[in-house]
Amino acid sequence: MSTPNSLLKPIYLDNNATTRCAPEAVAAMLPYFTEQFGNPSSMHSFGAKVGHEVKAARAALQKLIGAEYDSEIVYTAGGTEADNTAILSALKASPDRKEIITSAVEHHAVLHLCDQLEKDGYTIHRLKVDGRGRIDLDEYRKLLTDKVAIVSVMWANNETGTFFPVEEMARMARDANILFHTDAVQVVGKVPINMAESAIDMLSLSGHKLHGPKGIGALYLRRGSRFRPLLRGGGQERGRRAGTENVPGIIGLGVAARLALEHMSFENTHVRALRDKLQAGILAAVPNAFATGDLDNRLPNTLNIAFEYVEGEAILMLLNKQGIAASSGSACTSGSLEPSHVMRAMGIPYTAAHGTIRFSLSRENTEEEIDRVIAAVPPIIAQLRKLSPYWDGDGPVADPEKAFAPTYA
Amino acid sequence: MWDYSETVKEHFYNPRNAGPMPEANAIGEVGSISCGDALRLMLKVEPETEKIVDASFQTFGCGSAIASSSALTEMIKGKTLEEALAVSNQDIADFLGGLPPEKMHCSVMGREALQSAVANFRGEEWKDDHEEGALICKCFAIDSVMIEDTIRANNLCSVEQVTNYTKAGGGCSSCHEGIEEILAKVMAERGETFSPAPPPEKTRPGKLSTLERIRRIEQVIERARPNLQRDHGDIELVDVEGKTIYVAMKGACAGCQMEALTLGGIQQQMIEALGELVKLVPVKLKSPQGLVNPS
CATH class of the missing domain: 3.40.640.10 (Type I PLP-dependent aspartate aminotransferase-like (Major domain))
Incomplete structure (x- = not known):
């Protein structure tokens, strides 16, 4: 991409948090x-x-x-x-x-x-x-x-x-x-x-x-x-x-x-199709990632993906740097280093629950935006996995829970 | 969105010394994947001089965890182990231009990884002795475990006492409900019931005499004056009524747009010096007899 990221129009994919007032x-x-x-x-x-x-x-x-x-x-x-x-x-x-x-x-x-x-x-x-x-x-x-x-x-x-x-x-x-x-x-x-x-x-x-x-x-x-x-x-x-x-x-x-x-039918056809494209595009390019929830029975605009061995806030910061706004279920703050209560209730393993990202679309999103996000996500995940002590080259280290043996947990 | 400093962002976007170090001879590991952040610190130490010739890290965690790890490696490279151990978590936070209170634990993790790596080099066993709870007081970054332990150790029974011992609740006061809940829980353990009424005056530890109180208030005012005078302003103590301290802002300070900020800072120092919640109220000096509250 030749256009600097700062010149591209921001992409808002956090519509379950709030929407732009029409x-x-x-x-x-x-x-x-x-x-x-x-x-x-x-x-x-x-x-x-x-x-x-x-x-x-x-x-x-x-x-x-x-x-x-x-x-x-x-x-x-x-x-x-x-x-x-x-x-x-x-x-x-x-x-x-x-x-x-x-x-x-x-x-x-x-x-x-x-x-x-x-x-x-x-x-x-x-x-x-x-x-x-x-x-x-x-x-x-x-x-x-x-x-x-x-x-x-x-x-x-x-x-x-x-x-x-x-x-x-x-x-x-x-x-x-x-x-x-x-x-x-x-x-x-x-x-x-x-x-x-x-x-x-x-x-x-x-x-x-x-x-x-x-x-x-x-x-x-x-x-x-x-x-x-x-x-x-x-x-x-x-x-x-x-x-x-x-x-x-x-x-x-x-x-x-x-x-x-x-816009009701547009939401359930066009927006849904964009969401499905985003899901397929990311999951095809990023290993050790999966969509959470009841995939055949959910809102047409919502996609929640768990990326293993990386942390949500770090992903959000790198997305934000490219003008992409999404949200994470994990709240990484003192004493509550817990994944979201929703992920815990669903029994999503810790290896993935800390790296869940929610993309929520609206009728205002375009296919061009979705293509940009599909292109942006895989390098971000790869970059963070490179930093992670749980990741080694192309995949997680063998038996991650044991490979990393801190003096305390 | 967290209010991260430019330095934090810079170290997160461009982390220094990231990646494995096969030749490391001192490795410290803290955290775990279940609690959301984990840090492996790797050092190459010259055995004769105990000098850290190289440092690198691998971190799973949020933006400030990665930035803190990066900062730590930069700070300790070239230091001896002894010098490196003198780096506190506050030093790491300062190096990064500050961290939000909710994120101070990231700097603590850096410091612990360092202790763990040094212990590893020296063939010792390192045990972490602190436990972190949910953040209760956001003004002073005090967590629930700290408050609980302090209440238990000192038999505390009021929010005011908790503030005196830990500073928790001494700022915006919105965490008082949370502190009361912890008080109720710990007091129930020792068979008492929490009551919001303050304890009798005489049992309060370290209560100041009126004279000592006024002296301390004057000391804080005196300490603040040189700074204000430098900006052609000044402050004067007018009166003290219970928990309200009346002051007059003079010169350039009177009506200054930064007045509220200045007063807030001095009020905070008062609270710390007196170990109680007080309010600093600016008044206009109308005549020697009467005071007028500005509207």
Whole structure:
């Protein structure tokens, strides 16, 4: 390549972390910071116009998730608030039920809340996953008792993209008379959803994961579900989430929802094909590497590859130097030199778990970008393996765990 | 993204002395693949003089682990083993222009690899004696094991005491919840219950008398003055009320854009000198009788 790396356009492959807010969404939001500043609750023309547009934005989001009523959408500050609201509401609404069912691979918004609830005396059942990140429905079925206040499992995993069978799990929970919540922040906008036909009672979504703005999300709350608000105060969101509406955010999310619906088939054909090309291209060129998760049953945009005998952050830094943005499951910090909880739950061996890299695409990525990444990755892995005490020439040293014998571990 | 210095990045992108060294006669290995970083340090030592004539490394790990390894080999080449052993992990971090608190363990690993290599050369056995826990206090880079051990060894029972003994929690204070959890756990082991109320005054170890406290506050102010005077500013102690220390910024320091930064630095020195959390508040000297808080 003759063009210096610094002159090439950066390639953004970290769309499961956040997406670029669509320019159409930004343009639609801007008036609501200036002339359209009214409070939708107000009894005058400043507020009325805004209230009307908020209603239209709500309808756009309703359409994206196929909700039966627009009043089933409760705007929140994001996915985390929606998750916290759903779980804490269920506990408050059923004070006699002291158990929660979740999974071992949830997002921290659910996982860390459950850790805290465990300290407060609740019993948390964390469903295990197999090597491909799949749940055992028999284990789940046995846990569905009248002591359980809520089931909260993610629709798709943020690191591997693997889907959980949430529709089936929700029906099982409904048969056992248990509320079912799903964290769907990675799914909404990428995969068709029809809540009207679903057994899911509550669903969390986040604006900035689908080319909407940050600071806005929503909890879908099925009509008739027992609910207790997290925030009390004014009567906004029909008394279910107090606080003056984030009007620009709601408007931006409305536009993002409309665009996501328009691009739904593109996401599942074109983006999926680019992702598959990236996977095949890297795995063909790099030895001792494999894709993680349930490869035939995952988000169309997500690819997680484990590179053996190298460390994730080092890979990211070298990718970043070439203008390629991805992310790693391993957090290499003092005292927590642990691979991600998702990789650990799937039983990915340590030799590979520290070197997992997530490439998450969006409809904005091009084939030319994917070709550049396919060309860039193999030399980076080779360069780091050359430094690694576990690598010798063309392959790992014989019996790596023993070849390197430190005085302490 | 970590806030790595240019030197860290430079040593990561272009590591010095990387690769195996078949003729090495001193090899130190620390870490493991399960904990995410591993370092093999290889030295060629002249037996008569114990001089390190060459050094190389192989590292599995993050950017700062590779940079720390590279820096270490550069720092110790040409030194005798004794001189090399005087290199501390802080020296490695300084050589790299600093490391984020979460990454200081990378420099510790470098230092341990060096000790291990020297022991290997001398035919001794080297045992690591430190264990690292999760990082609790990000301001002073104190981990959970350090806090736990200190609480146990000194029978501590309050966050304030933990701060006095370890500095943990003495900065932004956002880790106090974490410290309370460790306190509750360790106190439960000795059959006590953690209560957030501070312990009775008289049982607090090393509590300063009012006079000694004021003296130390004055000492910190005096130490800070020459630097400020050099920039045509000055600082004056106005009053002390409990944990609030009122000062007046004078000359070029008054209203200076860097005022908050200056005060933050001096406040940190106060906290360290007094072993307690205090707040430094700038006031305007209106008249000898009254003080006015700037709005």
